[in-house]
Structure formats: structure tokens, C-alpha cells
Amino acid sequence: MREKPVQKQVFSRFLKERGQRFTKERSAILEKTMSRNGHFDPETLYIEIRKAGAKASRASVYRTISLLCECGLIEQVRKTEHGTVYERSFGHEHHDHMLCIGCGSAIEFYSDKLERLQEDLCRQQGFQGTTHTLEIRGYCRKCQKKKKQT
Amino acid sequence: MREKPVQKQVFSRFLKERGQRFTKERSAILEKTMSRNGHFDPETLYIEIRKAGAKASRASVYRTISLLCECGLIEQVRKTEHGTVYERSFGHEHHDHMLCIGCGSAIEFYSDKLERLQEDLCRQQGFQGTTHTLEIRGYCRKCQKKKKQT
DNA sequence: ATAAATGCAAATCGTTTGCAACGGA
DNA sequence: TCCGTTGCAAACGATTTGCATTTAT
DSSP states (O other), rough: OOOOOHHHHHHHHHHTTTTOOOOOOHHHHHHHHOOOOOOEEEEHHHHHHTTOOOOHHHHHHHHHHHHHHTTSSOOOOEEEEEEEEEEEEOOOOOEEEETTTTTEEEEEEEHHHHHHHHHHHHHTOEEEEEEEEEEEEEEOOOHHHHHHHH | OOOHHHHHHHHHHHHHTOOOOOHHHHHHHHHHHOOOEEOOOOHHHHHHHHHOOOOHHHHHHHHHHHHHHTSEEEEEEEEETTEEEEEEEEETTHHHHHHEETTTOOOEEHHHHHHHHHHHHHHHHEEEEEEEEEEEEEEOOHHHHHHHEE
């Protein structure tokens, strides 16, 4: 089963349109970015790229992340004390997060009810909502068990 | 109508318990913090304090903000590219935010329906939620009008 | 008197940028 | 060849910290 180079096409097309180049560094960064399913931050990505033997400087990682955001392949999730967290964007599906305080893992979820409720709330306040972020913090199943054992 | 020194009592009691001191710098910072109704960041607070003629260094502002968070008088709202945003905490009332992209103003709101829906969603995922943050971005009434005029 | 708090300036940390060398088109 | 891109190191902005001095208790 060969890897699908959809994102590569998207990215290189995006670059070409702006008269920019699809270099091997950008390719390597894109690849690592897309191979991750969860969330990531620039530093971690950089380290993984180095481990994988590819060459790309921190500067290029940061610069490429900006580009990937602009072309919509990844999105900024939030800023933490350790840096900015990004995630691969899956089409146009919006989703929210449950974030485990214990192990840092993230559960993605989507609720139509939630979306509609928010529209109602905006209407009530005369606010024209365009996007939102909901983050629920707490304990995932695993970490709940760990707590009980203690 | 005299100012109510409730927070001063809370803070000085908190400090005393930990063998720490209620200095004039801390008092000045607390006061400015509590006089603000909306959101604020350390730098803005620092500048306002200086304007008001009180003396307190940036370092003290940061150190005091930490203390105020620990004792629960203020809370961290979010991190932005320009710094961390805090807000005075009003008792234990939880609320969420609508944030205007146009003018930066924030609307606070609370919805019981929303709280209950989140509990449901957590239950569905086997997640034990403890806190959450919901931020809806868009345009406030004023900025909607401005957009139309253009 | 004593230990804690202050202000300053230097240090950190994540991120950005200027610039000379490099490399796709 | 002609620009865009790279890596490096220096520059940045927000926040923290070491230290000598000041101050609350």
C-alpha cells in the first residue's frame, strides 16, 4: 500500500501559485507533519526530522509550518507555556478536544448539538460567531484507573 | 461609597498563611487588578500602575500575578502571541467567552445547557472532565455595523 | 534583627529575521 | 542565470531569575 501523496500535491501546487519552491526540506517537513496523527509542536517535529536523518534547520521548520498553516494543511490548536501546538487538519471537519491532564493525550470529538447550541448563544448575544475552540480538560479512561489504584 | 477591601483581606490572609508579606507593591498591583473589569495582560497592568504613580517593577508585577492566581483571585484566560491574558475571577461562577476579531472586546456568558451538554459528551467518551474553556470568535454588534458600512 | 521582597539586569525560551552561501527553475 | 531558500547566529518579546539592597514584621 503506497503512501498517498495528496498533501504533497496540494502543497506544491500552493507553492507554485505563489512562485515559491517545493524543496527537499519542505518535503521532509511536510512528510513528518502528515505522518503524525495527533498534535505536535515545532521543536518535537524538528527533533523527529533530525532523527529520521533528514536535514532541515529549526528555522526551516518554523517557516514551513507557517506555510502549511496558510495553505490549510495544518492548524494551530493552542499556545502553551512550552510552545504552540498544531495539528493536521482533516478536510473541513471541525472538531473540539478533550485533553487529559494525566498523560497529555487528546481526544477529538464533534457534536452537532454543541454547534447548534453555540449558534443559539451567539444569536442571544447579537454576536456573529465565525469559529470556536472548546477544550475540556480532565482525565482519560486510563488515567482514571491509575488514580483509583493509588 | 467606600471600596470594599474583601480581596485585600483574602490576599493578605493567603500571604500570612504562607509566611509571606503584604507589601505596598503587592497592594498596588492587587488594587489595579481588581479595578479592571475586563481582561488584562501583565504589560498593560504594569504600564497602568506606573501611570497611576505607584512604584512596582515588571518583575514584581509578574511575581504578584502568580500569587494572585495561586490564591484564586485571578485566572489565566489564554495565551496569545502578545502574551498571557488574565481575568479577575468572580467567585466560582464559571463562564465562557465570545471574542471580537474586530475590536478585541470580550463578552462573557454562561449557559447551563452548554454545561450539561458537555457532561453528556464526556460521559459518551468515558472522559472525566474537570474544567473547560470555550472561546467563540467572531464579530460583536458594533463591528458588524462597521463591516456593513464599508 | 531577620527573613522575605524589591529592582535591576542578565538569563531563558520559543520564535523570527538578516545575511551570505546554496540550489531549483 | 535569477530568485527563492537554506542554515546559522544574532535579534526578539514575554517571562523568569540571581543578587545586592531594601523593608515588613
